Amino acid sequence: MDGYLGVIVIVVLVALIAAGGLFLLFRPGGKAAPPPPPQAPPLPEEEEKHPPAAGEAEGATTTIPPPAQPTAPAEPMVKAPEVEVPPPSAGRMVRLRSRLAKSQSSLGRGLLELLSRDRLDDEVWDEIEERLITADVGVAPTRAMVEELQTKVKVLGSRTPEEVRALLREQLLIQVNPDLDRTLHVARHGERPAVVLVVGVNGTGKTTTTGKLARSLIGDGKKVVLGAADTFRAAAADQLQTWGDRVGADVVRGPEGGDPASVAFDATARGMTEKADVVIVDTAGRLHTKTGLMDELGKVKRVIEKKATVDEVLLVLDATTGQNGMRQAQVFAEVVNITGIALTKLDGTAKGGIVISVQRELGVPVKLVGLGEGPDDLAPFDPEVFVDAILGE
Incomplete structure (x- = not known):
């Protein structure tokens, strides 16, 4: 009997010990079982195993890189500007005459209207003189022009519009002076520029x-x-x-x-x-x-x-x-x-008479005129084209 009781006691103790272990393992906050060790990733298809070279560890793999692809040359960040071929200077002022006429023809129209009146009294001549001075022709050239016009008008007597125009054109050309040498001296001297x-x-x-x-x-x-x-x-x-x-x-x-x-x-x-x-x-x-x-x-x-x-x-x-x-x-x-004058922005003013006054004051010719903002709007000065633009021709 005593032996039977001893066996029962031992079984009960074993059961209690086992129950305590399970409680400790699954109680809240208990540590989870550690994850299984990671497995090595499979080799990509492109990678091949080769026998290790001398000095390499057994089992090491060598990866053969893919063949290098040719690369296109990189374009420069800043491209050099394309060199332009400018047009020749000949005939530029003729091509730009319409711009000049827009600014200067009001002077010519006013003078032609005054000179075409049936009666040219002192008041009319004073107005002609005022218009010329306002256009920056200058006092001395203006007086010379008016005196000459008065003389010519008396000789003509009656005047047709064509005669008045020819008269004014002649006097303006005299003041602009087409006989001045307007050559731009840009010829080489042997080996020297x-x-x-x-x-x-x-x-x-x-x-x-x-x-x-x-x-x-x-x-x-x-x-x-x-x-x-x-x-x-x-x-x-x-x-x-x-x-x-x-x-x-x-x-x-x-x-x-x-x-x-x-x-x-x-x-x-x-x-x-x-x-x-x-x-x-x-x-x-x-x-x-x-x-x-x-x-x-x-x-x-x-x-x-x-x-x-x-x-x-x-x-x-x-x-x-x-x-x-x-x-x-x-x-x-x-x-x-x-030796010469380059007159800019001549298309932007109605005071084209400065051509006359500056030549008279300095004794040198206007050789170049700027007639716009474009790169090819600088032109050799042509007195006849200038006067015709003033007269609106």
Whole structure:
């Protein structure tokens, strides 16, 4: 009996121990069984096992990379501008005459109307004189014109519209002076290029005129080098660089605030090295003291002449500034020997008489006129085309 009880006690103890273990395993918050160890991923189809090379561990795999695909060459981030082929300068003013007529014909129509009146008394002549002076013809040229017109009208007596037109055309042409030599001197001197110095106040269109002139000369078949000697304005050098890039003209630049004469010298030297026909030098347009301006431009000219001859000194004037432009012109004329005038924005003013007054005051011809904002709107000045535009013909 005692042995039977002992067996029962042992069985009960074993059952209690087993129940306690299960309780500890499955109670809330208990730790889950650890996950099975990860299995190695299957090899991709492209990878092949090869016998290990010397020094490699047994079982190591070697991956054969796919063959390299040819790559297309990368395109440049900034493309160089395409070089343009400008049209020749011949006939430009004829093509642009309609623009000139839009701004100038009001002067011609007014004068023709006054001169066509049956009775030309002092009041009418005073009005004719006022219209001419308002158009910036200048006092002295205006008086000369009016006196000559009065004499011719008395001789004619009665006047037809055709006679009045012919009379006025004759007098305007006399004042514009078609006999002045308007040739732009840009011919090479043997091994040396011609040199054009462009001067004028900032804001008159000086740098733009330099670029347009280069374009015009290249259109005429000449090789051009540009000198950005306006070193006091970084924008001027950048602007000239853009003009040069468009037509394939080399541009010589210097550091901002550097010596303008040094840039002019380097540009002339580059022109000789590259056998250019023309070197065009854009100068600084600061109108400070006359002495400072004289020193600066004088030095530029002297330095250029160590290498070549300065064939043209072009003064750029803004036609819309009227008599203010005349005062600027007089200062530059006292500082440097001007050979010609480039009159910009002539299509933007009704005061075309500045052509007459500036020539009379400075004693040099208007050689170039700007008649618009386009790259080919700089034209050699033609007196007859100009007068016909004033008369609305």
